[in-house]
Amino acid sequence: MANRSRKHCVSIRVSDRELAAIRAKVKRSGLSLREYALRSLLGKEIHVKEGGLEVVKELKAIGNNVNQIAYHVNAGLITDCSPELSQMYSALKELMCEWQS
Numbered sequence: 047m048a049n050r051s052r053k054h055c056v057s058i059r060v061s062d063r064e065l066a067a068i069r070a071k072v073k074r075s076g077l078s079l080r081e082y083a084l085r086s087l088l089g090k091e092i093h094v095k096e097g098g099l100e101v102v103k104e105l106k107a108i109g110n111n112v113n114q115i116a117y118h119v120n121a122g123l124i125t126d127c128s129p130e131l132s133q134m135y136s137a138l139k140e141l142m143c144e145w146q147s
Contacts, residue, residue, distance in 0.1 A: 102142070106142070112138060
């Protein structure tokens with residue numbers, strides 16, 4: 047959504063059961079409650095990736111490790127580095143983009 051001011055607040059009352067169902071759907075979507083509600087109310091698509099959140103979490107952890115290795119290489123702390131490291135980083139970056147789109 048484009049940057050714009052939002053000056054209106056919309057609130058609704060729901061039962062405990064409805065709230066639990068909403069929270070479960072929001073969690074599966076990976077969106078914030080606000081973004082989920084906006085997309086839902088405006089009829090926009092909401093992508094739910096079963097098991098995807100765990101995959102994204104693991105990919106982020108692996109990406110962090112690769113970034114730490116790259117930092118050490120760039121700082122000169124690791125002198126023997128193969129091009130496979132760059133390929134691995136690029137592949138991880140592509141996977142992250144696919145899962146987050």
